[in-house]
Amino acid sequence: MPSRRDTVLKAAFVVVTWLIIVVVSAEFLMAAYAKYGLLDSPAYGRFVDRHGWLWLHLAGGVVAIVAGPVQLLARWWWERPALHRRVGYLYFGGVLTASAAAGMILRRSPLRSSRRQRARGPMISSAMSSNVIGPMIMLK
Numbered sequence: 001m002p003s004r005r006d007t008v009l010k011a012a013f014v015v016v017t018w019l020i021i022v023v024v025s026a027e028f029l030m031a032a033y034a035k036y037g038l039l040d041s042p043a044y045g046r047f048v049d050r051h052g053w054l055w056l057h058l059a060g061g062v063v064a065i066v067a068g069p070v071q072l073l074a075r076w077w078w079e080r081p082a083l084h085r086r087v088g089y090l091y092f093g094g095v096l097t098a099s100a101a102a103g104m105i106l107r108r109s110p111l112r113s114s115r116r117q118r119a120r121g122p123m124i125s126s127a128m129s130s131n132v133i134g135p136m137i138m139l140k
Contacts, residue, residue, distance in 0.1 A: 021069050029065065033058060050105050057101035063094030 002010075035043040036058065047054045067090045071077065077084035 018069075025065055025069065029062065033062070047105070050108055053101045053104045053108070057098050057105060060094045060096070060098030060101060064091055064098060065094075067091035067094060 036054070044051065044054075067087050070087055071084065071091060
């Protein structure tokens with residue numbers, strides 16, 4: 001049987017780990033999203049004709065960043081598998097939405113490129129999405 005000291009250290013480690021995850025995620029969200037807070041922000045300069053795709057990418061990213069760590073809660077997935085599955089689908093939808101929107105942002109980018117090069121955006125985003133889809137299919 002573990003001693004009280006070991007139990008307290010383990011609980012402290014879990015709390016500190018989750019605190020680090022929350023702080024790093026919040027810092028990333030503030031750094032990445034705060035610059036788009038105002039609709040006339042200079043950060044939109046590169047995305048003048050792609051606001052919708054950018055917002056869709058940002059929304060999908062927020063869903064994935066919030067739902068991802070929730071999936072890692074200890075024993076939660078074991079005790080409530082249906083809820084874990086729903087949050088997993090939410091995470092999957094966020095990643096897929098963010099990836100597809102990123103692909104469209106790349107595809108509609110004003111860079112001078114051939115058709116083949118412009119087609120790489122959706123291909124890259126679908127490859128990124130397959131990292132999520134593949135394991136889900138294998139687990140079913």
